[in-house]
Structure formats: C-alpha cells, structure tokens
Amino acid sequence: MTAAETKGQPTYIEKDVVEGGKKVRKKVPLVYSVPMNCPGNGPEDADGGNACGQAMTGCQYVPDASGPYVKIYRHPEDETTPVNWEFVGNTCYTSLLPGGADRPQLTMAMIVKEWKQTPFAKPGLSIQPVNNRTLVTLPTYFALVWPQAGYQPGEVRATTLIGHRVEIRPTFKSNNFQFGDGAGSGPTQSSGGAYPNGDITHAYNDPGTFTVGVSTTYGGQFRVDGGDWADIPGTATIAGPTQQVQVLTSTNRLVR
Incomplete structure (x- = not known):
C-alpha cells in the first residue's frame, strides 16, 4: 500500500447496533493490528509477532518509509472474542496508520x-x-x-x-x-x-x-x-x- 492509502485507512466503521431495544446506526472505532510480514505471524501476535529479515529489509528502498514491512488487520472495537479480523493489505508506512505512531516497531534504521x-x-x-x-x-x-x-x-x-x-x-x-x-x-x-x-x-x-x-x-x-x-x-x-x-x-x- 502507498503512503496515501495507508494514511487514508478509516478510524471507524458505521454499523447498526441495538440500544434500548431499538436499532440505531452508530460509529464504531476500528482496532488495528500490524504484525511483521513474516511467515506465521497473524493479528493475534503480541508486539508484532516474530521478526524476520524480509520484514526488516523490505522497506529500505521505499521512499520516506520508516518500516518495517507489516501486514494490516482490523476489526470493529465492539466485537467480542473470537473477533473476525479483516486483512487489509501490506505497508511500509506503519506510523501513518490510525494510532500507528503509538505502536513502537523495530525498524531497519534502529538496526543500522x-x-x-x-x-x-x-x-x-x-x-x-x-x-x-x-x-x-x-x-x-x-x-x-x-x-x-x-x-x-x-x-x-x-x-x-x-x-x-x-x-x-x-x-x-x-x-x-x-x-x-x-x-x-x-x-x-x-x-x-x-x-x-x-x-x-x-x-x-x-x-x-x-x-x-x-x-x-x-x-x-x-x-x-x-x-x-x-x-x-x-x-x-x-x-x-x-x-x-x-x-x-x-x-x-x-x-x-
């Protein structure tokens, strides 16, 4: 995904919910998970899952990208376990995702x-x-x-x-x-x-x-x-x- 596509990811989804016995349309925040793009990593992996060379080096030649190369998953905040994670795509612009700047990621710049x-x-x-x-x-x-x-x-x-x-x-x-x-x-x-x-x-x-x-x-x-x-x-x-x-x-x- 490009920087613009990553930055443009929504922060909420509109859905029908029942409150007080009535169906209402409500904005529900989206929860994102960004595990490193490594074999076996999924949205439930804490701290980005296992790291690997392909995730750390995959963004080093992408303009203005801080990396690492990650997978993007999301689900509505009101879902209960087990949640239905939606795969959105891959990106090198992790910090541009909603709340992305608050999630520290291991980057190639740190390793260098x-x-x-x-x-x-x-x-x-x-x-x-x-x-x-x-x-x-x-x-x-x-x-x-x-x-x-x-x-x-x-x-x-x-x-x-x-x-x-x-x-x-x-x-x-x-x-x-x-x-x-x-x-x-x-x-x-x-x-x-x-x-x-x-x-x-x-x-x-x-x-x-x-x-x-x-x-x-x-x-x-x-x-x-x-x-x-x-x-x-x-x-x-x-x-x-x-x-x-x-x-x-x-x-x-x-x-x-």
Missing part, C-alpha cells in the same frame, strides 16, 4: 544505528623483519593481526531492541595497507602473511623512519529472534594503530 555503534576490532600489523627494522630494497612482509578487544569479522554481538533479540555480525569487505612512503596495497581481500609466503610486501627505496598501518572495511549482517541472517546496508572503515618502521642501509667492509 546499533550496527554503527558496534565496537569493531581495530586491525594491527605484524612485520618481518622483526623489531620493526628493515633494510633498503629488502622486501618487508606485513600481516594483519586481530586484537582480542572488539568484534572482528564473524563474531556476533547480541542486543535487545523493542523487545526483540537482535544479533549483529560484522563481515569482512577489504583491507588497505599503508607503508608510510606514499605507497600502499589495497583495497585488497588479502590479510598478508609471514615470510616467505606472505603476499603483502614492500621494499623501501630510501632509508628513514616510516609510519605504517592498516585499515579494514566492515560490512554487516543481522538476524532477529533467531531468524535468517540478512545484510545491513553500508560499510564502516576502521583504522588500526600505526607503527614506526626504521629503514636502514648496509655497508660492506673488508676486515684485515
């Missing part, structure tokens, strides 16, 4: 915000030759190492949003190595490695002290209430701590 607040692991570097000292023209090997602090690709962080268990899993996109002399390697899928098989190497042409580092670009995935994993739009680039590499020259000398 939570993902951005993830304490991502900051990538570090292991360097060979060791002790951060190398020679001019000698290939120097760089390898990414993960610290224990923070969430690295594949590690799962769980939180609760609007009564739902939301799990967030950083994913790996690429690395970018900087060698401090204007050269670098990346974006690359490689994490480098140790001598002699590491594929991130650099030979310095001049002696000196150079600041080196690596940054990682993360993507993300999420799932709600143990459902299927779905992608989070966007990326985050996290720079690791820098190090100093000293590049030396060597001199041949004859000894008598």
Whole structure:
C-alpha cells in the first residue's frame, strides 16, 4: 500500500447496533493490528509477532518509509472474542496508520544505528623483519593481526531492541595497507602473511623512519529472534594503530 492509502485507512466503521431495544446506526472505532510480514505471524501476535529479515529489509528502498514491512488487520472495537479480523493489505508506512505512531516497531534504521555503534576490532600489523627494522630494497612482509578487544569479522554481538533479540555480525569487505612512503596495497581481500609466503610486501627505496598501518572495511549482517541472517546496508572503515618502521642501509667492509 502507498503512503496515501495507508494514511487514508478509516478510524471507524458505521454499523447498526441495538440500544434500548431499538436499532440505531452508530460509529464504531476500528482496532488495528500490524504484525511483521513474516511467515506465521497473524493479528493475534503480541508486539508484532516474530521478526524476520524480509520484514526488516523490505522497506529500505521505499521512499520516506520508516518500516518495517507489516501486514494490516482490523476489526470493529465492539466485537467480542473470537473477533473476525479483516486483512487489509501490506505497508511500509506503519506510523501513518490510525494510532500507528503509538505502536513502537523495530525498524531497519534502529538496526543500522546499533550496527554503527558496534565496537569493531581495530586491525594491527605484524612485520618481518622483526623489531620493526628493515633494510633498503629488502622486501618487508606485513600481516594483519586481530586484537582480542572488539568484534572482528564473524563474531556476533547480541542486543535487545523493542523487545526483540537482535544479533549483529560484522563481515569482512577489504583491507588497505599503508607503508608510510606514499605507497600502499589495497583495497585488497588479502590479510598478508609471514615470510616467505606472505603476499603483502614492500621494499623501501630510501632509508628513514616510516609510519605504517592498516585499515579494514566492515560490512554487516543481522538476524532477529533467531531468524535468517540478512545484510545491513553500508560499510564502516576502521583504522588500526600505526607503527614506526626504521629503514636502514648496509655497508660492506673488508676486515684485515
């Protein structure tokens, strides 16, 4: 349903009721239920029912929609149990329904915000030759190492949003190595490695002290209430701590 169709849903229905032994025409308020558009969810499900990736991501490209993607049911307020729920349609404009703004819903914007607040692991570097000292023209090997602090690709962080268990899993996109002399390697899928098989190497042409580092670009995935994993739009680039590499020259000398 469009925004206009959603906003135009009635707040009441006119029906004949009996009051004092007489039939009268009366306006009866309508009660709405908006469970998430996920398999198995129905109008009787409290708090929107189970959440799923298709409901959370289904509205992210719909203009001006806050989501999530929901089913719309309604019934006259004066009906007694069991009520006859009427299915109206599906919408991304939950807040435009009568009373919709009063019903908090888990949205993709909430999940993206939570993902951005993830304490991502900051990538570090292991360097060979060791002790951060190398020679001019000698290939120097760089390898990414993960610290224990923070969430690295594949590690799962769980939180609760609007009564739902939301799990967030950083994913790996690429690395970018900087060698401090204007050269670098990346974006690359490689994490480098140790001598002699590491594929991130650099030979310095001049002696000196150079600041080196690596940054990682993360993507993300999420799932709600143990459902299927779905992608989070966007990326985050996290720079690791820098190090100093000293590049030396060597001199041949004859000894008598």
